[in-house]
Amino acid sequence: MKIAPRRQRLIVTLLVLLHGIVLVGGFVAPYDPIRQDRDRPYAPPARIHFADGPGKFHLRPFVYSQRLREDSFDQYDDDHAKLIPLKFFVSGASYRLLGVIPAKIHLFGADEETVNLLGTDGYGRDLFSRIVYGGQISLLAGLLAAGVSLLVGTIVGSASGYLGGWTDSIAMRLAELCLALPWLYLLFGVRAFLPLLVSPVKAFLIVVITIGVLGWARPARLVRGVALSAKERDFVRAARGFGASNSYILRRHILPQTKSVILTQAAILIPQYILAEVTLSFLGLGIPEPAPSWGNLLSSLQQYSVLSSYWWMYLPAMAMVPFFFGYLALSSTLQEGRSAAKIDL
Amino acid sequence: MTPKCLQAIRRAAWLGVVLTFPHFPCLAEAFPQSQQTSKTEFLVSHESVGKPGGRLVLSLRAEPKTLNPIIAVDAPSREVIGVMQADLIHINRSSQLTEPGLAKSCKVSKDGLEYSIELRRGLQFSDGKPMDADDVLFTFRVYLDEAIHAPQRDLLIVGGKPIEVRKVDAYHVVFRMAKPYGVGDRLFDGLAILPRHLLEKPYQEGKLGQFGGLSVSPAEWAGLGPFRLKEYVAGQRIVLERNPYYWKTDSSGSRLPYLDEIVFLFVPSADAQVLRFQSGETDIVTRLGAENFSVLSRQAHGYSMTDAGPGLEYNFLFFNLNDTKTSAEAARRQDWFRDVRFRQAISAAVDRQAIVRLVYQGRGAALWGPVTPGNKRWANTEIKHPARSLERARDLLRQAGFFWKDGSGGDQMLVDQHSSPVEFSILTSASNADRTKMATLIADDLKQLGIRAQVVPLEFRSLLDRVNQTKDYDACVLGLASFDVDPNSDINVWLSSGGTHLWNPSQAHPATAWEAEIDKLMEQQLVAKSFEERKKSYDRVQQILDENQPFIFLATPDILVGAKDNVGNFQPSVLEPYALWNVENLFWRNASETGGK
Numbered sequence: 001m002k003i004a005p006r007r008q009r010l011i012v013t014l015l016v017l018l019h020g021i022v023l024v025g026g027f028v029a030p031y032d033p034i035r036q037d038r039d040r041p042y043a044p045p046a047r048i049h050f051a052d053g054p055g056k057f058h059l060r061p062f063v064y065s066q067r068l069r070e071d072s073f074d075q076y077d078d079d080h081a082k083l084i085p086l087k088f089f090v091s092g093a094s095y096r097l098l099g100v101i102p103a104k105i106h107l108f109g110a111d112e113e114t115v116n117l118l119g120t121d122g123y124g125r126d127l128f129s130r131i132v133y134g135g136q137i138s139l140l141a142g143l144l145a146a147g148v149s150l151l152v153g154t155i156v157g158s159a160s161g162y163l164g165g166w167t168d169s170i171a172m173r174l175a176e177l178c179l180a181l182p183w184l185y186l187l188f189g190v191r192a193f194l195p196l197l198v199s200p201v202k203a204f205l206i207v208v209i210t211i212g213v214l215g216w217a218r219p220a221r222l223v224r225g226v227a228l229s230a231k232e233r234d235f236v237r238a239a240r241g242f243g244a245s246n247s248y249i250l251r252r253h254i255l256p257q258t259k260s261v262i263l264t265q266a267a268i269l270i271p272q273y274i275l276a277e278v279t280l281s282f283l284g285l286g287i288p289e290p291a292p293s294w295g296n297l298l299s300s301l302q303q304y305s306v307l308s309s310y311w312w313m314y315l316p317a318m319a320m321v322p323f324f325f326g327y328l329a330l331s332s333t334l335q336e337g338r339s340a341a342k343i344d345l
Numbered sequence: 346m347t348p349k350c351l352q353a354i355r356r357a358a359w360l361g362v363v364l365t366f367p368h369f370p371c372l373a374e375a376f377p378q379s380q381q382t383s384k385t386e387f388l389v390s391h392e393s394v395g396k397p398g399g400r401l402v403l404s405l406r407a408e409p410k411t412l413n414p415i416i417a418v419d420a421p422s423r424e425v426i427g428v429m430q431a432d433l434i435h436i437n438r439s440s441q442l443t444e445p446g447l448a449k450s451c452k453v454s455k456d457g458l459e460y461s462i463e464l465r466r467g468l469q470f471s472d473g474k475p476m477d478a479d480d481v482l483f484t485f486r487v488y489l490d491e492a493i494h495a496p497q498r499d500l501l502i503v504g505g506k507p508i509e510v511r512k513v514d515a516y517h518v519v520f521r522m523a524k525p526y527g528v529g530d531r532l533f534d535g536l537a538i539l540p541r542h543l544l545e546k547p548y549q550e551g552k553l554g555q556f557g558g559l560s561v562s563p564a565e566w567a568g569l570g571p572f573r574l575k576e577y578v579a580g581q582r583i584v585l586e587r588n589p590y591y592w593k594t595d596s597s598g599s600r601l602p603y604l605d606e607i608v609f610l611f612v613p614s615a616d617a618q619v620l621r622f623q624s625g626e627t628d629i630v631t632r633l634g635a636e637n638f639s640v641l642s643r644q645a646h647g648y649s650m651t652d653a654g655p656g657l658e659y660n661f662l663f664f665n666l667n668d669t670k671t672s673a674e675a676a677r678r679q680d681w682f683r684d685v686r687f688r689q690a691i692s693a694a695v696d697r698q699a700i701v702r703l704v705y706q707g708r709g710a711a712l713w714g715p716v717t718p719g720n721k722r723w724a725n726t727e728i729k730h731p732a733r734s735l736e737r738a739r740d741l742l743r744q745a746g747f748f749w750k751d752g753s754g755g756d757q758m759l760v761d762q763h764s765s766p767v768e769f770s771i772l773t774s775a776s777n778a779d780r781t782k783m784a785t786l787i788a789d790d791l792k793q794l795g796i797r798a799q800v801v802p803l804e805f806r807s808l809l810d811r812v813n814q815t816k817d818y819d820a821c822v823l824g825l826a827s828f829d830v831d832p833n834s835d836i837n838v839w840l841s842s843g844g845t846h847l848w849n850p851s852q853a854h855p856a857t858a859w860e861a862e863i864d865k866l867m868e869q870q871l872v873a874k875s876f877e878e879r880k881k882s883y884d885r886v887q888q889i890l891d892e893n894q895p896f897i898f899l900a901t902p903d904i905l906v907g908a909k910d911n912v913g914n915f916q917p918s919v920l921e922p923y924a925l926w927n928v929e930n931l932f933w934r935n936a937s938e939t940g941g942k
Contacts, residue, residue: 041703123703197799198799
């Protein structure tokens with residue numbers, strides 16, 4: 001199989017890098033994402049300077065201290081007399097690296113004052129930290145949900161394609177039903193039946209499982225198609241002739257055939273499911289506040305006042321772009337690889 | 346900003362008003378001299394003299410459901426009806442005191458049981474037909490008719506019996522109550538006098554409830570208010586025109602209202618209303634949230650924004666004090682909630698100033714009781730306004746048997762006597778961003794006590810269902826807005842039998858001693874003879890509420906409105922309708938101006 005190796009490698013590297021940043025979010029983000037600083041609501045992003053007022057150059061980048069204008073709710077002035085140098089590897093809020101290793105060192109920060117690289121939200125929470133931590137939740141939700149739906153889809157699809165008959169009919173009708181379901185309303189319904197007090201972890205799992213389970217139909221249909229054609233191939237017939245069991249044939253001959261379809265599907269589904277989580281949280285059905293997720297972060301944009309007054313509240317949407325771009329580019333190179341492979345045969 | 350929720354609750358509170366009032370000075374002396382022009386006895390307004398002409402455009406959040414005051418309960422309907430109808434005696438939204446309306450004078454009998462009302466001579470409905478005592482009699486017959494189910498009916502039952510209305514002659518009507526009350530004149534506010542010549546026939550046929558829908562033709566509908574129906578375009582707007590028979594004049598003697606037309610556009614969301622106002626399509630905008638207010642203030646050109654000060658809405662957190670044992674979990678949580686020290690501790694831990702600053706952008710006031718700074722007469726000044734104190738909160742929790750343990754994340758975790766962690770959910774209405782924000786701030790305040798509170802925004806109807814019906818909830822953030830400054834407008838909230846007694850509604854017997862005492866005091870103020878006596882009772886009610894914290898009062902928003910600079914006599918009040926209460930006096934400073942460009 002020939003695939004555009006260099007481009008693909010580049011894209012994969014980019015994606016791994018992006019995911020890596022989010023994975024070590026506690027280290028990259030300077031502050032606790034749910035810590036409120038009630039004296040700094042809607043602080044604009046701090047501008048990073050190298051040269052101060054008189055034009056003196058500083059090797060170490062710095063920001064000016066922001067002061068809330070008197071009698072104002074959200075207007076800040078830079079205090080040009082007060083320079084806050086940015087420092088790297090500073091000690092700050094405690095967190096767990098990769099969810100296990102307790103740590104206190106952050107990539108950057110400042111000693112005396114908080115520096116909000118991308119501004120703050122209405123509660124004075126650091127937006128940069130929230131985007132990074134929010135990425136952990138949103139990406140994990142996308143990955144897990146894609147995993148769930150691919151797993152279910154592959155099992156059902158390959159069994160249905162290979163076995164055919166009644167199994168096939170039932171599985172495919174079920175898949176059609178799932179595709180036709182208005183899933184948004186279904187989720188509204190599911191949320192209404194849950195108890196009020198759900199821990200964030202549980203809520204997260206519920207979101208992941210609902211998205212994943214509802215999404216199995218499309219990959220199942222694709223996998224079924226591959227299985228359907230694969231079972232007529234000579235090596236499968238030969239294996240059957242030698243008396244191989246169904247499960248053996250499925251495992252050894254059919255499933256390997258579906259690999260490229262599944263990979264392409266994964267590259268398509270992951271961003272789709274990230275977006276699904278974002279949509280749900282945007283509508284208040286996803287991860288509950290105050291835990292950050294990209295959807296939660298964007299939900300304040302539902303208000304015209306936020307939309308028109310605080311441009312930095314759009315930034316979580318910008319953060320999603322490279323991820324989606326990476327995944328979609330990956331899926332298209334995978335697809336190219338598949339068609340190239342087909343021509344090769 | 347008023348979501349459906351508030352309307353429903355308001356309505357509940359409003360319906361619950363029990364109408365027995367103590368003795369109040371009769372209005373007769375206070376009435377300004379009526380001016381005799383031809384036959385009509387005009388009421389002379391003392392606001393600045395304006396110029397006639399022009400059109401005022403406003404937006405409504407929803408289409409009014411009806412123009413018929415007998416069945417109207419939704420806010421848009423009431424707003425439109427408010428400018429089309431008039432009442433015998435009216436509460437001045439600015440002074441918060443009563444004023445003459447269609448009545449020229451009002452005398453109260455010595456025993457306080459009888460109100461004799463003298464009508465102005467020469468009054469005409471907006472279709473030119475005369476109005477007299479028969480219309481008043483007809484109106485009250487309709488309001489009191491059980492088959493009609495008018496929302497006003499509850500207001501007219503005094504001491505368990507309906508008010509008796511008797512005609513003396515064409516201009517004199519006597520109202521008789523079963524129990525004495527003095528300032529019953531406040532009750533006449535908002536009770537529109539209906540046109541008998543138009544409504545008697547549908548009433549006899551039992552069709553009054555269906556009458557007066559929006560599709561009614563302007564010729565079939567009339568009122569005594571400053572404006573009358575001109576045109577209704579479904580889904581778009583309702584247009585009202587000047588009532589040429591209106592009974593008020595300005596001090597120069599010209600007949601009010603000044604404006605030729607009022608147009609209500611139906612604009613479904615608050616944000617869209619702001620955009621319409623900003624683009625100049627509408628001339629006045631009310632019910633603004635603080636965020637939108639500052640957006641509009643920042644870019645103001647050609648219009649000005651007014652902060653009328655705190656209104657009557659009070660927002661609060663309350664716990665489920667019902668005795669429902671839906672589950673062992675719930676019962677255990679309710680044990681905490683029932684402990685007054687727990688509630689006091691929560692109250693001490695809540696940062697009210699942060700709520701005012703972050704939710705209302707400083708355009709509001711922190712609250713420690715139900716009487717907001719917008720209410721000029723009824724606040725108990727003895728109630729303390731303690732600053733937030735986590736120390737005090739911790740002390741109270743310790744006294745109540747709670748203690749702290751090291752949690753998983755190394756944080757301190759509050760646990761009860763049985764070592765189970767203190768966790769609960771706080772319901773808010775998903776459509777109300779302000780209250781969701783309050784709840785989020787409270788949850789963060791409580792985190793500092795080691796309490797895990799989780800905010801659960803719910804669709805408003807399912808929230809009310811949980812609070813009132815299934816009683817399956819822990820805590821909830823809600824707001825109530827009284828129509829009037831008088832404590833009676835909230836009686837349904839404080840009486841233990843009241844349907845809006847949210848923490849434990851509609852009790853057969855008061856569940857606690859302090860609720861029983863509130864019941865007694867509320868009854869006392871109903872029949873008290875003087876304002877001072879009533880005030881004393883209500884002060885004590887406020888004190889009991891402060892001691893027991895069934896509601897943990899949070900904050901009240903300012904009434905925020907905006908109007909084009911050229912609108913004259915624009916004096917928004919903190920009582921509803923905030924901007925249109927003096928609609929007959931509004932005018933365009935520049936006469937060539939016609940609004941809504």
